[in-house]
Amino acid sequence: MEFDASHSSSSLGARVVLIPLEGKVIRYAFKLEFQNTNNTAEYEALLLGLVEVKKLHIKMLKVKGDAELIVKQVRGLFAIKNERLRHYRNHVWDKIEAFNSFSIEAVLREFNSKADSLVVYAALLVPHPDFTTNTYRVELVYRLSIPDNFESWQVLENDK
Template structure:
């Protein structure tokens, strides 16, 4: 084929393909793709396989109230066997501390059951992120909890995962069951105490009396009756405006009782006008006496130099101050420079000439 025929064919193909808008670009280098294909082809796939351990599943939840804390744990083995555990924390805790207690207990149970790898499911975002080091743990008490959990997590190759509260219903139910049981026990204890206290009282002709060991029955008074009896005993016809302690003894001796009589007597005596006017004057000072370093005024002075300050008029930038130890009187003067002559002049003019020669001059706590 001649060159003319070849050129004609090329021109013909160019005309035919021009309607498709084809653009011709030079072929780029393929070195990077070749290297990538080589690595993928000759990489040992067996080395990329990660050893997978069968994992136990643990769900934990904790809660707290004003009196104690509770923890609920659900442990599931590889054979799908489940163990439920409820723990009552007989000490005041916060919600986060109760969550940590539940987490520590769940890890200990998994280790005792022979688990080699564990997944911990917890619905607390704070606890989960602190264990996974996404949140910073503050407070010494919480840091101690976190150290305990991390040590157990490393031993069991455990993973702590946060789940919604709805998926942690069983552990939450166990924690609430502990709380309900604890409330029942507390109610029984309160009922027992109330029964013991009720045994000290007796009803006689629609009136309540308190039993005593070495005295007759004491008539129990309501607040209105107690106020009237207390007023009669304290400032009645034979009263002597005694103090609160004596007033309580007189009330008991008269055969009366109510639970808050000691507190009510103190409040009543403090509000009594005559007691405030004619009671004994307490001459003991409210605070301890402060020992004086000098027995008379202007006998001992403290000197100090302050500065340098921003320069003022007449280039004054230093301050010499003298304070009397007895009266706390202050003498001060601004100086341009600190020299022996200036200090001597200040002492002569402001101390000696005004308050006579002092007994001591103290500078920097040294005489």
């Protein structure tokens, strides 16, 4: 799975590309309709991809993304000072527990081109030139993957 996000002053998008060992490549484009930063948009893209992978009952997953900070946070290599990013990282950790095998690695932007071109179109909500309903799914996302109210969320987490 490849993931990426695009953040500009006027639009925000996320893209996910699933590349199976056998079968067709599946592309997802998401226009994110809420306030976000570059880093949280990358986390949103990763989480949206993990949700789609789970729907396909995939148990072994290799993830690639060009957001080195996010990849290193998920791998536990970087400390996280920002509370929101810590919640995103923890939410990713919760999702990856469902996999029998999981790895994530950072790639250079030029090696992430399948997802990179798609995310710009998603952010603008303009169909990709190769768009067909058989090759892409485009979706509007109106809610964050993690709750905005951290205090309420932490109470719920402590009740588990």
